[in-house]
Amino acid sequence: MSHNFAIATSVTRVDTSQGDGAASFHAEVHEGWDILGNTNGGYLMAMAARAMSEVAERPPLTLTAHYLSPGSVGAHRIEVGTVRAGRRLATMTGSLVNATTGREVIRLLGTFGGRGESPDYRAGNPPEIPPYDECNVDRDGDDPDAQPVPELQRRLAVRLAPGSTGFRSGDPRGVAEVSGWFDFADGQPIDEFGLLLASDSFPPAVFNSGLPVSWVPTVELTVHIRGLPVAGPLAVIFRTRFVSGGVLEEDGEVWDSAGNLVAQSRQLALTPRPA
């Protein structure tokens, strides 16, 4: 068991004999990266992305994962396929399968490759979050009915903005938004794979809406990597604007401490009624 993200999401190629850009990997889902026993979706995506990236020989640019069954601790197999490898971009498939149960956990499709040069345009700014030291460590409160803080948060040095924590004590502010700072507890640098984790690492924004929603299983998560962050914690904001027909979208923006946008995410999740 490792609390180091790079180790806990490492993958080992087990079959280099396949042609056509296909390859198999072994990976071990570590303890301590879960939400109430279910392994975090960003962690699973990052693990699969490492295998896909190794075959693509390029970092992720846009990656989509569909969540099929809950992730759990133990041995997994990752199957990678190459759809098309061009000069600049490579499009890859991935599949993460629980080696014990044989059940597929996530299926992925992504395009990998370096970013290039372009004129810049920006019609948005980093979220306004109080300085890191003035934000809240996300700890369990005294209220036994409050939302428990997931084990995952103990791996991370997440600090939620003061306006984002109301749901933990049964006092959501009525706006489906959550923001704060993301970092690793052990201070390791954040690369593209860390950005994938950051894109799925906060409590669901809908928890602050005031709606009776307590469980938000992800159907699909897409992350666009927009840059590599400079050192320091990331400013992260997630917003849900529409809950309807049993589903919601959650949009994430991840900014580095120099004010550069480094990732955008969107997920579609289900909103089952509380039991």
Add this chain to the structure above:
Amino acid sequence: MSHNFAIATSVTRVDTSQGDGAASFHAEVHEGWDILGNTNGGYLMAMAARAMSEVAERPPLTLTAHYLSPGSVGAHRIEVGTVRAGRRLATMTGSLVNATTGREVIRLLGTFGGRGESPDYRAGNPPEIPPYDECNVDRDGDDPDAQPVPELQRRLAVRLAPGSTGFRSGDPRGVAEVSGWFDFADGQPIDEFGLLLASDSFPPAVFNSGLPVSWVPTVELTVHIRGLPVAGPLAVIFRTRFVSGGVLEEDGEVWDSAGNLVAQSRQLALTPRPA
């Protein structure tokens, strides 16, 4: 050649003997659904989605397409696979291949299934667009250097908002946004597949930014179907908030004429410099 969207995106199952939820389809890309000779990306996505939906026996809920090579008129093959078919949702793969060249055009991954019940929450409104009859038919202007109006627009009854057409005459308003009304020219009703087309049917929002960007090839497009529209034209808005590192995102919202959100889209596109 058909100008009827349902006919022009129809698919025919050619192999029903495959097990494991796999199937092959024949499809014909029709003339007249292109942008300067390249078949529209939403059209290609809708065509593949029809095949995936037929095997899933459910409508699309969230669908991601990665664009591999330009689409062109003629015979195509669609390969569909079933990743997981559950009670409510089915996750499917798709691949659209040009039958003449053998080149894969798009690869898809999506989850299909009905929407359900939930409490509603809404932190956004339909775009403010003047009434349909007061908006502009998107026709070629008198300026020979202006962006030409794609052939696709002659299949559609799109009306751009007055503030969205500046780029055609070399006078972009400096905000990467384009909005207007979407409908089919022949008045056919808009179903889930029509919503996929609507999500990729407008001139790129970045054309109104004032940046020197003249060509915006899509890498990946994800569409969430949020509802079936009531009769009447759709109010559509696309926004690009960040252009950097040679890529941009474009976010789309599609609303029906009763003010219901019916689709959300996001694409990642390249921003090559003009030659």
